[in-house]
Amino acid sequence: xxxxxxxxxxxxxxxxxxxxxxxxxxxxxxxVVYRWFHELTDPTAETVADIVKxxxxxxxEAAKAFVQLYLGExxx
Numbered sequence: 001x002x003x004x005x006x007x008x009x010x011x012x013x014x015x016x017x018x019x020x021x022x023x024x025x026x027x028x029x030x031x032v033v034y035r036w037f038h039e040l041t042d043p044t045a046e047t048v049a050d051i052v053k054x055x056x057x058x059x060x061e062a063a064k065a066f067v068q069l070y071l072g073e074x075x076x
Contacts (some may be wrong), residue, residue: 004070005038012063048070
């Protein structure tokens, strides 16, 4: 699927954040995060913003890493 799933997987694994923790903070079912993580579906642009907000709450460095991985050179 898309870049969001790849970025999410890398960040959750690198920062030891569980799919369940992210789902709880965003307010979605864990199965939704599972589908993004395994690139079965892509989050909407609005949801990507929610992911960043949730990651900021859990670990601000993880949020920065997600944005960098997702947007890449657009952030430079």
